[in-house]
Amino acid sequence: MPSLRRSAAGAAVLLAALLPASPPPATGAATTAAERDAASGRDRRPWLDGSRPVAERVELLLGAMTTDEKLNMVRGHGLALVPRGRVKGIPRLGIPELRMHDGPHGVSDVKGVTAFPAPITLAAAWDTALARRFGAALGAEARGKGVNVHLAPAVDILRVPQSGRVWESFGEDPHLTSALAAQEVRGIRSRNVIPTVKHYVGNNQETDRMLVDAVIDERTLREIYYPPFEAAVVAGAGAVMCAYNRVNGAYACENRKTLTDDLKESMGFDGWVMSDWLATRSGQRAARAGLDQAMPDDPLFSANLRVGLATGSFPEARLDDMARRVLTPMIADGVFETEYGSPGRNVRTAAHTALAREIAVSGTTLLKNRDGLLPLSKGTGGIAVIGTAAHDDVQITSAGSGRVLPPYVVTPYEGIKERAGGEVTYTPGDGEGEAGLRAAADAAREADVAVVVAGLVTQEGEDRTSLRLPGNTDRLIETVVAANPDTVVVLTSPAQVLMPWTGKVRAVVSSFLGGQELGNALAAVLFGDADPGGRLPMTIARRASDYPASTRRQFPGVGLRQVYSERLRVGYRHFDAAGVTPLFPFGHGLSYTTFSYRGLSVSGTTVRATVRNTGSRAGVAVPQLYLRFPGGAGEPPRQLRGFTKVRLAAGQSATVTFRLPERAFQIWRGGRWATVPGRYTVYVGASSRDLPLRGAIRR
Structure with missing residues (x-):
């Protein structure tokens, strides 16, 4: 094109x-x-x-x-x-x-x-x-x-x-x-x-x-x-x-x-x-x-x-x-006519700081929230913030050519302490051996809520050799939740990690790498000042072996040849095609309210659906449209072809519209893009595995 x-x-x-x-x-x-x-x-x-x-x-x-x-x-x-x-x-x-x-x-x-x-x-x-x-x-x-x-x-x-x-x-x-x-x-x-x-x-x-x-x-x-x-x-x-x-x-x-x-x-x-x-x-x-x-x-x-x-x-x-x-x-692009600054200039602005915080809030993803532990109420008493990633070793960027030097970092502990009305303590816990684990357990036991922040950093030039959290982080989480069942785990990680403790904790939040305003953004979500706006841009598996077999066998490295034998089955496409249930599916993310999806209509290649906030507070929904190709196309079961983001007050509805271009129905065949004739199934819902609405388009 x-x-x-x-x-x-x-x-x-x-x-x-x-x-x-x-x-x-x-x-x-x-x-x-x-x-x-x-x-x-x-x-x-x-x-x-x-x-x-x-x-x-x-x-x-x-x-x-x-x-x-x-x-x-x-x-x-x-x-x-x-x-x-x-x-x-x-x-x-x-x-x-x-x-x-x-x-x-x-x-x-x-x-x-x-x-x-x-x-x-x-x-x-x-x-x-x-x-x-x-x-x-x-x-x-x-x-x-x-x-x-x-x-x-x-x-x-x-x-x-x-x-x-x-x-x-x-x-x-x-x-x-x-x-x-x-x-x-x-x-x-x-x-x-x-x-x-x-x-x-x-x-x-x-x-x-x-x-x-x-x-x-x-x-x-x-x-x-x-x-x-x-x-x-x-x-x-x-x-x-x-x-x-x-x-x-x-x-x-x-x-x-x-x-x-x-x-x-x-x-x-x-x-x-x-x-x-x-x-x-x-x-x-x-x-x-x-x-x-x-x-x-x-x-x-x-x-x-x-x-x-x-x-x-x-x-x-x-x-x-x-x-x-x-x-x-x-x-x-006007380079000949434009005046540019100089390397020593301070280019920070209040608007950019606000934008950094907004992106961090919008990307904060609530993965689990059993029995509505979050948001924390105004009456929440003592909070134990645990883990070096919460304060001493905060991860907001990774290493390599893309690393940014922050002017400051609001740590998770600082953000929570500033926002909370009650007492907030900080305990490193991890990296301190048995004594650190005992201190973490004591802090969690004495608090109303424990927040464990687990961090991970990756870098250019080097791949991870394990999908586990580093050091004794998994054991730290297990120790804290045993001492206090009202535990929130916050992940500051650039990609998927294994979560063997997920069934035991009440709430799991992913902040990914939240930038200089990480702590303020996290606190805004934990206390409900903002609805968690994030949805997963990746599939999180229960086990490392659930990821595509070709990548498990060959990565990282087998000699100098990496065969992409999974072909089109990348990410959720593999999980759907193989019938493997992920821990958290692509597109998943919870809100502090609830939404219903209804009224799917299809006119030509335009799809509409109504999303309604059925809860008692304002929230963020991300309606997603997936297509299933006709049989014989050789495509994975479902593929994302549209999405939008809507903010709805309690009881409010919105009709979202997806207009699908011709490319949405095409595959690469015979050296060109070709539309596959037949019946396409249209799915609309909240994630790749939560698709209550279904319709059809014929091409």
Whole structure:
């Protein structure tokens, strides 16, 4: 699907939105635009004229560039820390320097920025409008720090829960990931910053990531792993970052099939492909395959191209295409006209702090609430907050290139203590051996309610070797619940963990990685100031062996070949197809009120249903639509095809509408998207396993 941004009409509309309105014609000496341009010499650089179409400006500029200037645009220059990467500007032509920086939930490893919740927390919010606002805030802070190319969003599908970077993306489902990524891209672009979607493609583990061959069949690529990239392309992502790993034999940054045939030709991407940092392995071969820019600094890359141009082994037309692809989003996204800040600037704002808290609240997911232990009432007496993750070792981000330095962190203990009316104590408990467990039991026994916070951090370059909580955390939880049955377990984890104690505790809450406002957001949910807004963007299994057999056998690592033999059965698709009951299903999350679903109606490809708040307090519902394909399509039993988020007062109803595009009914067959004729079953409900409404669509 071609990028809507780069069309002539789309570009004109975009420029009108991005650039100041042209002043009305004026008379008098040196007052008209033409006279001012002539006086400044600007008329000799017509590509700087914002009233011209993007494509025309690009071609005019390209025609004025020397070979050396084109080669300048296709490699980084210097291993800068801030920004993380740069491409030198060309002053004589008015081309500004490109300044690139991570990361997925804030400008990484610099001071003076907001530490937003991790993208996996945003994914749990299931809220596209919130994703767009997050993208706009991310773009604004990047711009304020002098960054004009932000290396986000990451859209790698959560194939295996052990993967070290799952926190950077949006979970296991391509539809949910696509919807959120597209809005984040639009938000980033609204601040005249170029979004870079990553890591293309098959980057689903950290083990052997520089060498491993992700063996993925074409249909699985098209239906599971490509859709988020395609959605980002349609939303206007100016750059795509190719990954370290191999894909079906060829390295991702020199893979003609994935880069040129699929991304550029099939998906219509006309921005540039940059390498992940130090992922470039060749010069002409990579460029011929579709790599447009080697990062962060690779003089051998451009030198190799220069030799090829001189000897005739590398076509000049391809160099023109590489430079054109870099220049197009620079002009379309207003980089030439926009003023950017500096690395030392403090870009935090009160609005961004409030947004960080809102995302954390919206992504907080109530997994279990037996006998209505939550929300805690005003009359709740003593509260024992237990676990180092509650205060001494709080997890709000993970390690690697995407790490954000928070200006402060409101810990769970601090948030609860500030909000509670009664006495609140803190006991580390874990990491202190038998004495720590005894202290935790004593604290829990003396309190009315115990809140155990269990944390886990993952990192780039390393996968987890176990799905269990670290150290003696499981034993700590068992000890506390034995001392006080009114125990709430709060998980601050980037992905799934095993929960052998779930049947014994009354309430389980997942905050994922909640950013600098974690404690305030958690307290707001625990005390009922806000309804828990989160729904799971992943399936949580009862046992490690319940996850797909292919990933259990092969991950992490068997040599350097990772066969995606589960094919389309990723996440809940596997659990449904195998008839395995999860501990908590994809899309699951409880409210402090109750909802009913009724009145399903189908008209063509439009589906409507009524959601009613049947409880006594306001709450958040996330209606979800799943499709079952006709027999013979070879698809998993059900697939998410629509969702929305509604906030309803007690007794209030809302009719939600899902309009399904033709792609919702298509599979990849015979080298193209094809609609499968027949009867589709439509399901609407609260999760992938709670679908009370059923209807049919014929195609």
